[in-house]
Amino acid sequence: MKVSFYLFFLSFGFSLNCYGQLSIIPTWNKKPLELQHVYLIHNKDSISFSTLKIYFSDFRFKDKISGRITSIDTLIFYDLADSSTHSFFNDLNLSNYECVAFTLGLDSSKNVSGELENAYDPLLGMYWAWNTGYINLKIMGESSAVPTNSHEFEFHLGGYRSPFATAQTIQIDLNDQYIYFDLEKLFSENIKLTKNHHILMPCKDAFLISQGLSACFK
Amino acid sequence: MKSSSFLFICFLGFSILAFTLKKAIPHPFYQPKEWPKPTYNFKGNPLDYEKFELGRALFYDPILSRDSSISCASCHLQFTAFAHVDHKTSHGIDGRVGKRNAPGLANLAWRKLFHWDGGVLNLNAQAINPITHVDEMDMALDSLMYRLDRSPIYSAAFKRTFGTTDIRPFHLVKALAQFTLALISENSKYDKVKHGEDGIEFTEQEKKGLILFNNFCSSCHKPPFFASDDYKSNGLPIDPELLDFGRMTITGNKRDSLLFMVPTLRNIEYSFPYMHDGRISKLKDVIKHYTLLDYSNPLLSKELRKNPVKLSENEQKDLLAFLKTLTDKSFLFDERFKYSTMK
Numbered sequence: 001m002k003v004s005f006y007l008f009f010l011s012f013g014f015s016l017n018c019y020g021q022l023s024i025i026p027t028w029n030k031k032p033l034e035l036q037h038v039y040l041i042h043n044k045d046s047i048s049f050s051t052l053k054i055y056f057s058d059f060r061f062k063d064k065i066s067g068r069i070t071s072i073d074t075l076i077f078y079d080l081a082d083s084s085t086h087s088f089f090n091d092l093n094l095s096n097y098e099c100v101a102f103t104l105g106l107d108s109s110k111n112v113s114g115e116l117e118n119a120y121d122p123l124l125g126m127y128w129a130w131n132t133g134y135i136n137l138k139i140m141g142e143s144s145a146v147p148t149n150s151h152e153f154e155f156h157l158g159g160y161r162s163p164f165a166t167a168q169t170i171q172i173d174l175n176d177q178y179i180y181f182d183l184e185k186l187f188s189e190n191i192k193l194t195k196n197h198h199i200l201m202p203c204k205d206a207f208l209i210s211q212g213l214s215a216c217f218k
Numbered sequence: 219m220k221s222s223s224f225l226f227i228c229f230l231g232f233s234i235l236a237f238t239l240k241k242a243i244p245h246p247f248y249q250p251k252e253w254p255k256p257t258y259n260f261k262g263n264p265l266d267y268e269k270f271e272l273g274r275a276l277f278y279d280p281i282l283s284r285d286s287s288i289s290c291a292s293c294h295l296q297f298t299a300f301a302h303v304d305h306k307t308s309h310g311i312d313g314r315v316g317k318r319n320a321p322g323l324a325n326l327a328w329r330k331l332f333h334w335d336g337g338v339l340n341l342n343a344q345a346i347n348p349i350t351h352v353d354e355m356d357m358a359l360d361s362l363m364y365r366l367d368r369s370p371i372y373s374a375a376f377k378r379t380f381g382t383t384d385i386r387p388f389h390l391v392k393a394l395a396q397f398t399l400a401l402i403s404e405n406s407k408y409d410k411v412k413h414g415e416d417g418i419e420f421t422e423q424e425k426k427g428l429i430l431f432n433n434f435c436s437s438c439h440k441p442p443f444f445a446s447d448d449y450k451s452n453g454l455p456i457d458p459e460l461l462d463f464g465r466m467t468i469t470g471n472k473r474d475s476l477l478f479m480v481p482t483l484r485n486i487e488y489s490f491p492y493m494h495d496g497r498i499s500k501l502k503d504v505i506k507h508y509t510l511l512d513y514s515n516p517l518l519s520k521e522l523r524k525n526p527v528k529l530s531e532n533e534q535k536d537l538l539a540f541l542k543t544l545t546d547k548s549f550l551f552d553e554r555f556k557y558s559t560m561k
Binding site: 112113114115116117120121122123127129130131132161164202203 | 259262337338339340341342343346347349350351359360363386387388391468469470
């Protein structure tokens with residue numbers, strides 16, 4: 001009921017306003033993902049999420065008519081637990097654009113900028129103090145597939161140094177104002193929780209999982 | 219004019235004058251002659267004397283640690299060149315012992331990389347590491363912001379200096395950087411001789427030591443900082459208990475195994491013990507270490523392999539005498555950098 005209402009609300013909102021407010025919608029089985037809700041992986045193992053935080057940057061919008069690219073090189077912080085972070089670019093006329101490309105994460109220059117303000121604030125829980133840099137994507141939760149007593153999983157995917165640079169360029173068509181992030185696909189195809197359930201630093205596994213993220217956005 | 223009005227105008231005038239004079243105190247940072255431009259981005263944190271004083275008070279205040287027992291100065295004492303004596307490696311709250319020897323702090327505005335492994339890439343971000351590190355201050359940043367906000371003294375100080383009632387980590391680290399940027403050491407005997415100050419000359423032994431330094435040491439410990447933003451193997455084997463692999467911890471690259479920062483030699487006489495894990499306590503033994511190295515070791519830095527340090531006993535003494543000319547007592551006892559609290 002809650003999900004249906006949410007989808008109705010989104011549709012209603014879109015019909016009223018096709019301008020601005022690009023929104024990120026994490027999904028599971030084509031429905032908006034909810035924290036602490038229990039889902040099934042392959043109709044077998046349970047999974048629930050406690051944290052989903054993402055950095056987006058370097059947005060480039062392609063104009064439908066002229067093909068001109070409008071670049072917005074800002075850092076966007078998304079936190080599923082904080083609805084104020086779910087939508088952005090309020091003043092943009094999205095109906096003018098055919099597609100958008102963006103970076104999931106931060107490039108090396110943003111990682112080492114020493115900015116620390118606004119979206120860079122370490123209080124957001126995405127800053128690695130020991131290794132100057134930021135987590136691109138933080139996903140945490142529990143799953144019966146994790147073969148430990150706590151069944152917890154933690155994915156802190158980040159790193160900007162070769163050979164484990166994890167920021168990903170993603171391009172999607174702009175059919176509406178929503179960017180959908182399919183976590184069911186991520187946990188069904190990219191992440192095998194039986195083998196890999198804790199990544200807390202830049203490494204080969206973080207790199208490999210990050211490479212599959214593009215296919216999870218549409 | 220009524221006398222009460224006159225007194226009020228006088229009071230107002232003196233208040234404005236006092237405020238202006240207070241604002242006019244210059245920040246201690248300066249650009250030494252013949253030194254390159256700093257790498258620090260001053261545009262993002264313009265020099266401000268009041269912020270310097272706030273940073274100085276924070277540097278000496280254990281409020282930054284979880285149990286309010288450890289301050290920055292606990293491991294960075296002024297009279298030992300802002301390094302840590304007494305212990306090989308620094309210690310944190312609850313008697314926890316870290317893996318590394320706290321390095322001296324000087325001339326940080328010119329550094330590009332921080333910490334023995336270069337994991338931190340700018341001075342602002344540097345302070346977050348020891349504050350949050352479990353073996354050092356072990357303080358969660360959100361708890362620290364709450365603590366500072368609840369402190370009448372600090373909430374007033376941040377409001378006065380940064381114009382904020384919402385203290386964030388970037389305010390804290392910028393205030394600390396205002397203090398650490400000011401830690402400039404360039405008034406040693408070496409500097410005075412170089413600048414041709416009247417009546418100051420090297421002794422014969424120091425002159426010999428300078429020649430040896432230029433032959434064997436300066437390719438890594440480059441003047442005027444007597445350091446470099448680079449990571450080298452100095453031939454020390456891994457400590458089997460600490461298992462500190464240095465730069466490799468950051469890059470994940472095996473080629474970076476056992477590479478550590480090239481530290482400054484300024485004030486080296488006072489910043490004992492030496493090396494990344496403090497395993498050598500005397501400076502003369504550091505010099506001896508280089509004379510006893512296995513120079514066929516392919517992991518040794520290329521500078522050492524190309525030019526092995528061959529020094530007689532007397533030459534070792536000469537080099538030691540030169541290194542002592544890098545001591546800057548005006549820095550070690552500068553009143554502006556001493557313990558202070560926020561008023």
